[in-house]
Amino acid sequence: MFTDTVKLMLSKEQAVKLAQTMGFEIVRICSVDLFTEYKKTAKERIKTGLYPEELMAHEEILKSIEAFADPSTSLPEARTIISLAFYYYTGEPTDLTRKSEPHGVLARAYQRDVYGETNRRVERYANLLRENGIKVAENSRVPHKMVAARAGVGWQGKNSLILNDKFGSWMILKSLIVDAEFESDEPSSKDCGSCQACQRACPTSAIQAPGVINVNRCIDYLTCKTGPIPIELRSKMGNRLVSCDRCQEVCPFNMTVEPQSKEIPTLKAQFRHSPALIPLLNISEALFRENYLDCDFIDPNVDYLKRNVIVALGNIGDPVAKPVLKSILRCASPLLSEHAEWALSKIKN
Secondary structure (H helix, E strand, O other): OOOOOOOOOOOHHHHHHHHHHOOOOEEEEEOOOOOHHHHHHHHHHHHOOOOOHHHHHHOHHHHOHHHHHOHHHOOOOOOEEEEEEEEOOOOOOOOOOEOOEOEOEEOHHHHEOHHHHHHHHHHHHHHHHHHOOOOEOOOOOOOHHHHHHHHOOOEEOOOOOEEEOOOEOOEEEEEEEEOOOOOOOOOOOOOOOOOOHHHHHOOOOOEEEOOEEOHHHOHHHHOOOOOOOOHHHHOOOOOEEEOOOHHHHOOHHHOOOOOOOOOOOEOOHHHHOOOEHHHHOOOOHHHHHHHHOOOOOOOOOHHHHHHHHHHHHHHHOOHHHHHHHHHHHHHOOHHHHHHHHHHHHHOOO
């Protein structure tokens, strides 16, 4: 007779309930079949130049397409993928700009510690599964949006994001590859119909076709890229400092969502909730690294944040910014002085 108690695997219902108690609003299951469509689509879009070269060198999902298309490369014993959706919409105002006080805007997912909190909850959930006898991939390398579509979290909208009836697209998607044999859920049968709101509203016309994004033009990329921002796109960026929510803001499915009530850690308001732009031009490298390292800058260098600040000041056009922009012309890096010259040309009076 054995003296040690062997822990039993959880049932699907228990595994789902456990994830829900961890704060994931949607928990769905799908198969570990190859994501052949991801492999095909990614290679086609790389070939046609829809991804910037520096992004392909930076993003693991673009560097290792074959691995991300095959769940068994993350876990040889893979039997199931658990798709998790963490809802983060708070309903807070995003832009505090007023006369003589220009402010910047960060996408909602960056205004609070949304990604950090999601990752912490995923890790706790994964550890609980392991404690109950389920093997979980240490690094579940899969295309999360395709997992969510296959599992029925929602459907892929024309802006390429996953949409859900109740939560719209304000969701962080995560996936866990496990060795448990859970029954798969059905994918959603919905779609966006004839709606083209996101395509029409995209400031840079980055949505080239339904579900097809020219990343070279997407503000999500432009705010995190290295080097100068293309002149023809600067005036279209508004006062955005990190990423862009415009395609989500105009989506009809996002118009009726209710703010979530979970505790999501706040970050320093002077840096992360519509920060004042002019003081931000004096931020040190140390403060930048303390407050912005989770904002996906390809090269985490304070000058790229300041570049975005300068473009935002030019687009707001408030004359209050002219003195500081003129000072940048005299003493800043070539990158910043070139953007400052552009910004000054946009400010009247």
